[in-house]
Amino acid sequence: MIRGSITSANGYMAVRSARHNVPLRALATAAPSTSTPRLRTDKRAGDISDVFTSFSGKKAQPLHARYRELKKNLTAGLEEQLQKSWDDLVEVLKVRTEEVAQKRESVSRSWCFAEAKH
Numbered sequence: 001m002i003r004g005s006i007t008s009a010n011g012y013m014a015v016r017s018a019r020h021n022v023p024l025r026a027l028a029t030a031a032p033s034t035s036t037p038r039l040r041t042d043k044r045a046g047d048i049s050d051v052f053t054s055f056s057g058k059k060a061q062p063l064h065a066r067y068r069e070l071k072k073n074l075t076a077g078l079e080e081q082l083q084k085s086w087d088d089l090v091e092v093l094k095v096r097t098e099e100v101a102q103k104r105e106s107v108s109r110s111w112c113f114a115e116a117k118h
Contacts, residue, residue: 049056075082100107
């Protein structure tokens, strides 16, 4: 348990360590408004196909060279294990997807917040 004091300065709350007298974390209690909020009307709402190209039918963009090299370095020598792991996951997901389709809403827990102990 961290023990310390809470102080306020310039609209921020800071939790200070009792041992070292240094700020551990600062939280804004009230942020002054500097301008009126703008609504973005120039951008369409996104959906899951924006993240997963396999859902959109679009061709995936190649990775930037920096990320391509990083990925190659991280997976070098593990290609067969990674492919087998992926294939195993796809098989498990087929079974689980069918289970969710059959059970529908009963597959996820639901509870009433009012019944929760406070």
